[in-house]
Amino acid sequence: MSSPLHDVRPTFELTGRNYIVTGGAQGIGFTISRAICEMGGNVSIWDIQNEPVDKKEFDALSSKFGSKTLYIQTDVTKQESLEAAFQKTLDTFKTIDGCVPAAGIAIDKPFVDQTWEEFTRIQEINVRGTFFTAQMVAKELLKQKKRGSILLIASQSAHIALPGYRMxxxxxxxxxxxxxxxVLGVELAPHGIRVNTISPGFVDSDMTRTVREAKASKREGEQMWLAPPNQRLSTQNDLTGAAIYFLSDASMHTTAADIAITGGLHAGTIDGLISYEK
Known part of the structure; x- marks a missing residue:
């Protein structure tokens, strides 16, 4: 006999759940934080900046959605900073249901010119910061014998190398x-902890604007929105549906999965602009 059908809408709710979002002072991190609050969750934002870029908007999350919010200045490359932020989050929220390590940086520079220091900085933030944020959350979930969801932020850059973008x-x-x-999706699945990724394409953000403006030619910059089959930049709003799906019970049987949100660019192009720099 087949399982009874359940209503879908309630499975997307995050009411009463507590999440950590790194890199949440702005951009993708803040967008996902806001979406968590909208769906009833509480959020602790960790970021290297002293305060959110739009403090008024951050302060409005509690009044608008009735969520608990916390902002902690944190350096994800420093063990003691991560551990202090985690303890402060636990002191406030008592329990944790998942995390979104969204802190990340990028440089667009020829491979042969990228320095040891630049490489190290990128890996420290993008990989090590992600690794140990997820580890702390997984340890706490195991300790409390709770199910949970960890959402990592990958990229179209994990799928393809776009000509002209030397990253x-x-x-x-x-x-x-x-x-x-x-790896974590497989290892942690027996404990009820799911781990998934979203892979954003070129998102219209401060980081991508900086990369675009640094291009030597207008043609190279334009391929950000002309190369994807959808022929536009992503917006942060394009990411929230997939993020909430992975954090919520709607994805209870989904782990070690990725949703590419690239306007189709991860699969190929139709007639988009592709520019090679010599």
């Missing part, structure tokens, strides 16, 4: 993040 260190870091999610 070897960043691509390597995001490939590592995607593989980490697969």
């Amino acid at each position: 070897a260190a960043y691509n390597a870091s995001k490939g590592g993040v995607m593989m980490l999610a697969k």
Whole structure:
């Protein structure tokens, strides 16, 4: 006999659940934090910046959605900073249901010119910060014998190398993040802890604007929105549906999975602009 059908809408709710989001002062991290609050969850944002970029919008999350929010200045490359932020989060929320390590940086620079220091900085933030944030949350979930969901932020750069965008260190870091999610998705599944990724494409953000403006030619910058089959940049709003799916009970049987949100670019192009720099 087949299982009875359940209503779908309630499975997306996050009411009463507590999440950690790194890199949440702005951009993708803040967007996902806001979505968590909208769906009834509480969020502790960790970021290297002293305060959220739009403090008024951050402060409005509690009044608008009735959520508990916490902001902690944190350096994800420093063990003592991560541990202090985690303890402060536990002191406030008491329990944890998952996390979204979204802190990340990128540089666009020829492979042969990327320095030891640049490579190390990217891996420290994008990979090590992600690894140990997820580890702390997994340890706490195991300790409390709770199910949970960990959402890692990969990238289209974990799927493809786009001509004209020389981001070897960043691509390597995001490939590592995607593989980490697969490994943890398998290892932690018996404990009811799911680990998944989303892979954003070119998102219209401060980081991508900086990369675009640094391009030597207008043609190279334009392929950010002309190369994807959908022929536009992603917006942060394109990411929230997939993020909530993975954090919520709607994805209870989904782990070690990735949703590519690239406008189709991870699969190929139709007639988009592709530029090679010599």
